[in-house]
Amino acid sequence: MKLSAEKIRQLILVFLLVLGILGAVWHFLVRGLEVKRTRDEREKESLGAKIAEQKNAIQTEIHNREVAGAYRQFIARCEQQIPSEHVETWFVRKVSSVASHHGLQIVNTAIRPLREGSGVKFQNQPYRLEGFSFDVEGEFNQIGRFLEDLENSIPLVEVDEMGVAAGAGAARHIHKANIRLTMVVPADTR
Incomplete structure (x- = not known):
C-alpha cells in the first residue's frame, strides 16, 4: 500500500508533534525532577555536613565537661590540702x-x-x-x-x-x- 504525499506529510507532522510533546514532557517533568533530585542531594550533603559538625560539637562539649569535672575534682582535692589555720x-x-x-x-x-x-x-x-x-x-x-x-x-x-x-x-x-x-x-x- 502506497501512501499519498499528503498522508506522509501528516505522518511526519504527527511524528514531529509527538517528538515535540515528548521533548516538552522530558524538559518540564523529567528534567525538572532531575534538577530537584540534584538539589535535594546537595541539600542532603549539606545537612549531613551540618549533622557531622553538630555531632563533633556535642562530642567536644562532652569531652570539655568531663575535663572540667576532672579539674573540679582536682581542685577539691587540692583545696583539702590548703591550710585553713595560720x-x-x-x-x-x-x-x-x-x-x-x-x-x-x-x-x-x-x-x-x-x-x-x-x-x-x-x-x-x-x-x-x-x-x-x-x-x-x-x-x-x-x-x-x-x-x-x-x-x-x-x-x-x-x-x-x-x-x-x-x-x-x-x-x-x-x-x-x-x-x-x-x-x-x-x-x-x-
Whole structure:
C-alpha cells in the first residue's frame, strides 16, 4: 500500500508533534525532577555536613565537661590540702614532718616576700600566693628525696630556687640547703 504525499506529510507532522510533546514532557517533568533530585542531594550533603559538625560539637562539649569535672575534682582535692589555720604554723609543721621522715633537720623558716609583692592574690579567687624560705641540713641525696616528697605532698607548692653548700671539715658530708618556694594559700589567712 502506497501512501499519498499528503498522508506522509501528516505522518511526519504527527511524528514531529509527538517528538515535540515528548521533548516538552522530558524538559518540564523529567528534567525538572532531575534538577530537584540534584538539589535535594546537595541539600542532603549539606545537612549531613551540618549533622557531622553538630555531632563533633556535642562530642567536644562532652569531652570539655568531663575535663572540667576532672579539674573540679582536682581542685577539691587540692583545696583539702590548703591550710585553713595560720599559714606559717601549718607550713612549719608540714615541712618539719616531711624533713624528719627523711632524717633532715629544719634550721629556720620564714615567710618571704614574693618578687611581685607578698601575698599576691589571684583575680576573683579566694587564694593568694605566699612565699616561704627555710634551711635544711642533711646528706645531699636526703635533701633531694625530701624536696621530691615535699612537692608531691603539697600539690600547690613550687620550689622557686635552692642553694646547697657543703659542710666544712669533718662534717663535709652534711650539706645545708636554702630553699625558697611559693605556695597557694587562702586569701583570708595570714
